[in-house]
Amino acid sequence: MEKLYQIATLLYLERASKNFSGQSDTTRVLADTGFSILAEQLDCYAALPILIIGLEARTDQQRIIVLDLIEKSLAKFRSRSLEGVQRMVQTAWIQDDLETDKDLDYVTKVDTIVTSNNIIPTFA
Structure with missing residues (x-):
């Protein structure tokens, strides 16, 4: 986890x-x-690493790794934080898919994704 x-x-x-x-x-x-590392995990209760690494997913295979881990983790932990992270990474992926030639400012993108979610995940 470290x-x-x-x-x-x-x-x-x-x-x-x-x-x-x-x-x-x-x-x-x-x-x-x-x-x-995410692909090797059986579950993961840590929302922050899943979010930050999940934001980097550029291929369907990488997205599947993230979603599979979230689903396995939700089955074990049933966490609102993980549900929020799932929505956030999917929102980011939609934005990435719609993005044109101009890259978005990273900090603004993360801020917008996190604050637009109804539930702010526990990142501790």
């Missing part, structure tokens, strides 16, 4: 410090590592 938090924190800091939603070598490596 490794997931480290990857999520590094991803967020990399994105926020550059204020860039596109892919760089650093974000690509961190995201790939995060997806590998």
Whole structure:
């Protein structure tokens, strides 16, 4: 679990410090590592790493990894935070799919997705 938090924190800091939603070598490596860890998890109650890593999903396979983990975790924990994270990542993916050539400001995108949700997940 600690490794997931480290990857999520590094991803967020990399994105926020550059204020860039596109892919760089650093974000690509961190995201790939995060997806590998998520794919191995049987469940995960930690909403923050799922959200941050989930925001990096660019392929259907990566999205399936995130949704499968959320579903397995919800079956075990039944958490409103995880339900909120599921809605947030799906909202982000829709935005990514609709995005044109111009990348959105990362911090604004995360802020909009989190604040537009009825339930703010517990990220502790």
